[in-house]
Amino acid sequence: MLVLKTISEVRQAVAQYRKHGKTIGFVPTMGALHDGHISLVKRSFEENFATIVSVFVNPTQFNNKEDLEKYPRTLQDDVNLLQQSGCDIVFAPEVEEMYPQPDTRQFELGMVAEVMEGKFRPGHFNGVCQVVSKLLTITTPDKAYFGQKDYQQIAVIRTMLSKGYVPEFKGELVPCPIKRADDGLALSSRNQRLSPQQRISALTISKALFSAKDKVKDGATANDLRKYIEDTISFDSNLKIEYVEIADKDTLCSTNDLHNAIICVAVYDGDVRLIDNILL
Numbered sequence: 036m037l038v039l040k041t042i043s044e045v046r047q048a049v050a051q052y053r054k055h056g057k058t059i060g061f062v063p064t065m066g067a068l069h070d071g072h073i074s075l076v077k078r079s080f081e082e083n084f085a086t087i088v089s090v091f092v093n094p095t096q097f098n099n100k101e102d103l104e105k106y107p108r109t110l111q112d113d114v115n116l117l118q119q120s121g122c123d124i125v126f127a128p129e130v131e132e133m134y135p136q137p138d139t140r141q142f143e144l145g146m147v148a149e150v151m152e153g154k155f156r157p158g159h160f161n162g163v164c165q166v167v168s169k170l171l172t173i174t175t176p177d178k179a180y181f182g183q184k185d186y187q188q189i190a191v192i193r194t195m196l197s198k199g200y201v202p203e204f205k206g207e208l209v210p211c212p213i214k215r216a217d218d219g220l221a222l223s224s225r226n227q228r229l230s231p232q233q234r235i236s237a238l239t240i241s242k243a244l245f246s247a248k249d250k251v252k253d254g255a256t257a258n259d260l261r262k263y264i265e266d267t268i269s270f271d272s273n274l275k276i277e278y279v280e281i282a283d284k285d286t287l288c289s290t291n292d293l294h295n296a297i298i299c300v301a302v303y304d305g306d307v308r309l310i311d312n313i314l315l
């Protein structure tokens with residue numbers, strides 16, 4: 036496995052694979068890797084000749100300076116984990132390599148980028164599009180793997196691609212299921228920052244989502260589900276809801292029709308912001 040720091044090294048490696056007609060899978064990450072990330076890497080390993088994983092904490096997608104500073108950085112551990120997971124190339128650039136000058140591009144993506152995460156983290160998705168468009172242009176993979184843990188992010192990237200913002204990328208976007216701990220908590224790099232007590236509180240989030248899904252079978256309405264989730268989560272005094280949304284799973288706009296819906300939540304557990312979702 037190679038660990039590369041520069042864009043030109045990655046382009047050269049990609050050119051070598053292409054010269055020999057080999058397929059490339061790509062998994063973008065911000066590091067602090069866990070089994071959720073690794074499930075994407077393994078999927079890429081199964082489906083492609085070569086797998087490239089980027090490890091880059093992208094400053095332009097953080098709308099909160101403290102969140103950026105506190106984001107866990109564990110490159111050596113990440114490299115060790117990737118070595119055992121079928122990764123061929125780790126691309127771990129410095130900020131100056133990715134942004135030699137400020138990226139001023141604005142991506143016009145409509146409502147899909149304005150609701151939920153877009154509303155509560157202004158500028159977040161624009162930063163995601165900046166980095167993902169650069170990474171897809173550098174790696175030009177046949178398949179790019181994204182986790183449904185960040186469901187809205189996939190919808191935003193799909194919209195970015197369909198609007199022609201990344202002409203160099205002709206591959207396929209592959210959504211992958213959420214990987215959870217045995218007790219149900221969605222794996223996240225941010226879980227590392229939870230105290231033992233906060234870790235227990237965090238469980239309430241996934242439990243509320245699972246129970247809500249069960250209630251659909253018993254005839255619950257969207258309002259019933261919203262209220263149930265809000266009541267269940269706010270019962271724990273460590274948790275503070277940012278949003279509970281029942282959204283159309285394609286447009287991500289709020290809906291009361293549960294037939295094509297997803298429930299998405301963002302919750303502060305102490306000062307750690309957690310997101311989770313469940314498809315109905």
Ligand code: AMP
Binds near residue numbers: 065184211224
């Ligand atoms: P991040 O490092 O948080 O930017 O995540 C990198 C990729 O891994 C994104 O596509 C995430 O959606 C995905 N990912 C993160 N956590 C999980 C999880 N628990 N299950 C599946 N994919 C995940």
